[in-house]
Amino acid sequence: MKFFWTLLLLIYFSSLSQAQNTPVTQFIIKGKIVDEQKQPVPFGNIALYQTSDSTLTTGAVSEEDGTFSISTKPGSYYIKITVLSYRERVIKNVQVSTQDVQLGVLTLKASAEMLEEVVVKGQKSQMEMQLDKRVFNIGQDLANIGGNAAEILDNVPSVAVDVEGNVSLRGSQNVRILIDGKPSGLAGISSPDALRQLQGNMIERVEVITNPSSRYDAEGEVGIINIVLKKNVNQGVNGSFTANVGYPDNYGGSFDVSYRKNKINLFSSYGFNYRSAPGYGSSFQQFNDVTDSGIDTTFSYSETNKRTRGGTSHNFRVGMDYYLNDKNILTGSFLYRRSDGRNSSRFEYSDFDGTGQLIRTVYRSEQEKEPEDNIELALSYRKEFAQKGRSLTADFKWIETNELELASYIQEEPDATIFQRAxxxxxxxxxxxxxxxxxxxxxxxKWEAGLKSTNRLLNNDFLVEELAGENSWVGQEGFDNYLTYTENIHAAYLMAGNQFRKFSLQAGVRGEFSDIIVERPELDEKNIRRYFNLFPSAHLSYEINKSKSVQLSYSYRLSRPGFRELLPFSGISDARSIMVGNPRLNPEYTHSLEGGYLLNFENGSLLSSAYYRYRTGVIQRISIVDSIGFRRMFPVNLATQNAYGLEFNASYTIQNWWRLNGNINFYRAITSGSFEGQSLYSDAYTWTTRATSKMTFFKRLDFQAGINYRAPQDIPQGRELSSYSIDLGLSTDVLKGRGTLTLNVRDLLNTRKRRLIIEEEGQYSNSVSQGRVRQTLLTFTYRLNQQKDSKSRERDSEDDSENGG
Incomplete structure (x- = not known):
């Protein structure tokens, strides 16, 4: 018997080896697709399926003359032909045996009705809610079409972008911003203005993760905002082309094109934009002497300013996915961004004495050029094992950014004119x-583990000079220095989770070693920060039924000071109000606890969240006024903070043609600290809300209206007043569904302004600023072999973001 089994095994392996060495004969299936007018249909998707189990075997794309050819081994198949705005056609009983197969001319019938049905039923929700994150599909929000990344984030519920481009989530600027799950110069690693240079047409969606697990970097007090860029993996040639024109000056265009055949997927995108955006501001400053007999006004001034920010920007991205087999994917991409900023400003100061009499008027103007280059190279490898759910990913990314700011200033005083440059x-x-x-x-x-290492080196050279004589420029004391910033962060994490009936539990820990050096060689000053921290996280969820679930999560996180917070120098556009940094800042630490309740019902969903954050080493900006009324603001670690909040996100479909989305966030932050004997206690109550209504008329015309409101809130040393804005959008399909025209108006009533009051012993300030005025924009989008929503592209993008954690 043993001999029998041995002989059987030898015969089996011998036949297997012979089969592996015998080449499989391949034959060609040929054909041509045309429309009802007998015109060739180019770039059509032709998919070949096995008859036995409907498995997709291979596919092809029709050439410009409508012809196609598919190479395959003998077997029984059927073919499915899909082209946008045509009825799907299925060719059954395609038998490949001993010769090539000629299908001849295949006619496709146009189907506008089917196209309308696909667009309406296949449309993704504008806001998708999950317990661990919220997903905002950019293309479904008409207010975002044609905008840049900063404007798009400003329209995301619970997110705000201020005049300088700083992003905050749930009232805190300590939020981590990623591109495709990884750090990127496009997200403004060192310059918050970078988000304004990223065209929104390149963005697929925005993910907001409010309490990340140990898989993600510990950076970011309130969580992570992940911007996912577009990438299409459909067979054949697919793409979209966009052009926009707006007022104030806003002109641009972009394309997103991919080509997929067999094992290779090529993708590329390019965006160009020119902007010239005006802004305005005004303030009143009053300075007092406090004596036993009362308060005497010693000096005051009013200030008005006009600013214009703009210039040109280019974003180019190209990459390739190579499918080694169905389990292994290698991806490489290259990104280049070039921006040439052109900024100008003019300030008018009116100085008054203690009795309110005008003493003098001073004018100060600025002209600035801001060229910047950003290069990014990314390589990634993903391996799927035979065991379902088992995977290995490896990623490498290189980012290099060069930015130069050149500014000239003219200050006109009654008795002198001052020339400066920086x-x-x-x-x-x-x-x-x-x-x-x-x-x-x-x-x-499942259990998972990972390693991550990042290295960051930044050199900053800052200089301000003043014209002392003919062609004689003299450096200004305190505004001439060189700084280097080196940051090395090495991390490892381990996490495990499982489901026990209706309970799901996930817990992990992340260890991060930070090695940060800030040097000022001219002063022989070196500030070294080295520390190791463990960051645990835990997520517990319970599924009440198929439509109701609850979750409780905890994480421990930190917020390292940003580079610009460490810089001891800053711009001097407003010579009377200068913001500087502090090289001695330490990181903030946050304990974050959050509970959520997700309810899905027939026509919508509701996500309710309650959260609490305890922060130590909170960084606050201190404002100090000198003897002549000039204000200097700088950050220090001076406080602890207890923050509480309630947040509600809702999505509801009243009818197939009418959808509503809404968000409301109640927030309270109690901050306690002191500086040089001065108590800086504040108890801030505020709330924000955003609601949008999107209606579809005549199956092709979309109308959207949205409102944003931010309630007043207390801040250290003052109070920020309320603000609101209204956005409108109108969109319709043209060219048999291949194109879309969109007209939107951002800030219809021109009310998006920041109003701030600072009132404390010795000084009073009342200011209003508007960094972006009402914007009207007309956008045209043309799709090539692509519907409004690509399911495969959505899946691929989700994989990218998950791999980037």
Missing amino acids: SNTEDERNALFQVDYIHPIGEKG
């Missing part, structure tokens, strides 16, 4: 490497 050079280099491994446990559990 230069600020920022050269930055980033390198990132990470590897992540996921291993299933049983049917519904």
Whole structure:
């Protein structure tokens, strides 16, 4: 018997080896697709399926003359032909045996009715809610079409972008911003203005993760905002082309094109934009002497300013996915961004004495050029094992950014004219490497681990000079220095989770070693920060039924000071109100606890969240006024904070043609600290809300109206007043559904302004600023072999963002 089994095994392996060495004969299936007018249909998707189990075997794309050819081995198949705005056609009983197969001319019938049905039923929700994150599909929000990344984030519920481009989530600027799950110069690693240079047409969606697990970087007090860029993986040639024109000056265009055939997917995108955006502001400053006999006004002034920010920007991205097989994917991409900023401002100061009499008027103007280059190279590898859910990913990314700011100033006083110039050079280099491994446990559990290392080097050279004589420029004391910033962060994490009936539990820990050096060589000053921290996280969820679930989560996080918060220098556009940094800042630490309740019902969903954050080493900006009324603001670690909040996100479909989305966030922050004997206690109550209504008329015309409101709130040393804005959008399909025209108006009533009051012993300030006025924009989009929503592109983008954690 043993001999029998041995002989049987030898015969089996011999036949297997012979089969592997025998080449499989391939034959060609040929054909041509035309429309009802007998005109060729180019770039059509032709998919070949096995008859036995409907498995997709391979596919092809029709050429410009409508012809196609598919290479395959003998077998029984059927073919499915899909082209946008045509009825799907299925060719059954395609038998490949001993010769090539000629299908001849295949006619496709136009189907406008089917196109309308696909667009309405296949449309993704504008806001998708999950317990661990919220997903905002950019293309579904008409107010975002044609905008840049900063404007898009400003329209995301609970997110705000201020005049300088700083992003805050739930009232805090300590939020981590990623591109495709990884750090990027496009997200403004060192310059918040970078988000204004990223065209919104390149963005697929925005993910808001309010309490991230140990898989993600510990950076970011209130969580992570992940911007996912577009990438299409449909077979054949697919793409979209966009052009926009707006007022104030806003002109641009972009394309997003991909080509997929067999094992290779090529993708590329390009965006160009020119802007010239005006802004305005005014303030009144009053300074007092406090004596035993009362308060005497010693000096006051009013200030008005006009600013224009703009210039040109280019974003180019190209990449390739190479499918080694159905389990291994290698991806490489290259990104280049070039921006040439052109900024100008003019300030008018009116000085008054203690009795309110005008003493003098001073004018100060600025002209600034701001060229910047950003290069990014990314490589990634993903391996799927035979065991379902088991995977290994490895990523490498290189980022290099060079930015130069050149400004000239003219200050006109009653008895003199002052000429100044400033230069600020920022050269930055980033390198990132990470590897992540996921291993299933049983049917519904898994454990995962990963390593990550990042290196960041930034050189900053800042100089302000004043004209002392003919062609004689003299450096200004306190505004001439050189700074280098080196940051090395090495991290590892381990996390496990499982489901026990209706309970799901996930817990992990992340360790991060930070090595940060800030040097000022001219002063022989070196500030070294080295520290190691463990950051635990835990997520518990319970499924009440298929439509109701609750979650409780905890995480421990930190917020390292941003580069510009460490810079001891800053711009001097407003010579009377200068913001500087502090090289001695330490990181903030946050304990975050959040509970959520998700209710899905037939026509919508509701996500309710309650959160609490306890922060230590809170960074606050201190305002100090000198003897002549000039204000200097700088950050210090001076406080602790207890923050509480309630947030509600709702999505509801009244009818197939009418959808509503809404968000409301109640927030309270109690901040306690002191500086040089001065108590800086504040108890801030505020709330924000955003609501949008989107209606579809005549199956082709979309109308959207949205309102944003921010309630007043107390801040250290003052109070910020309320603000609101209204956005409108109108969109319709043209060219048989291949194109879309969109007209939107942002801030219809021109009310999006920041109003601030500072009132404390010795000084009073009342200011209003508007960094962006009402914007009207007309956008045209043309789709090539692509519907409004691509399911495969959506899936691929989700994989990208998950791999980037």
